[in-house]
Amino acid sequence: MIPYVPPEYKREGFNCPHCNAFADQHWRTLRDDYLVGRAADPYVAKSVCKHCGQPSYWFDGRLFHPPSGGPPPNPDLSPEIIEDYNEARRIVNDSPRGAAALLRLCIQKLMVQLGEKGENINHDIASLVEKGLPVEIQQALDIVRVIGNNAVHPGELDIKDDLPTALSLFELLNQIAESMISQPKRIKELYAQLPESQRKAIEERNKKSPTSSAAG
Ligand SMILES: [Zn+2]
Secondary structure (H helix, E strand, O other): OOOOOOOOOOOOEEEOOOOOOEEEEEEEEHHHHOOOOOOOOOOEEEEEEOOOOOEEEEEOOEEEEOOOOOOOOOOOOOHHHHHHHHHHHHHOOOOHHHHHHHHHHHHHHHHHHOOOOOOOHHHHHHHHHHOOOOHHHHHHHHHHHHHHHHHHOOOOOOOOOOHHHHHHHHHHHHHHHHHHHHHHHHHHHHHHOOOHHHHHHHHHHHHHOOOHHHHO
16 A cells, blocks of 8 residues: 655645645645735645646645545445544544544444444454454554544643644554455455365365464
8 A cells, every 4th residue: 555645735745635646746825826916925825736736725834725634544444434534534634633533433433343342442452352353453443542532531642733643543544444354355355266166175174173274
């Protein structure tokens, strides 16, 4: 996966908030455009995507149109999760804290999609660990859980104005979905393409010596 480069003030290239493509940006201040002769606000700027040609508007170094940030969601997430995820993208530039809380809600709903109860994320993660959840995915889940929770209940961690932290949570959520939903789905599809005789032989092998797979 190509890493997502968030829109950043005066950066030469980033993932466009309109078309999501990584593209060079053409920067202008609005004074260059149509505020000639007025005491124009130098804090208002425009970046134009060289891929789709759509303009984004910036005020005081912050993107204010289109209201979008964060990489696009993994399409294998449930529609309900994608809705919350996109809401987090719409607000993240103004409220990294609000976005972090919404992404924690996404994790809670993801637990349900993965067959857990979805009532207590902490218990659900523990249950997944018992079922063999890889440690890096457990850590990714806990990062979104803890940061999102601190965003709601001010604790030791304050991400009020911390956009980079909020943006990294989007990436973590996508990595979790990739590892827990998309990758198993792709492997299952490929496995189903093996000749039936081979699949039966593999099933027989696994039945005979369930512990032999580690020995190869
Ligand atoms: Zn674009």
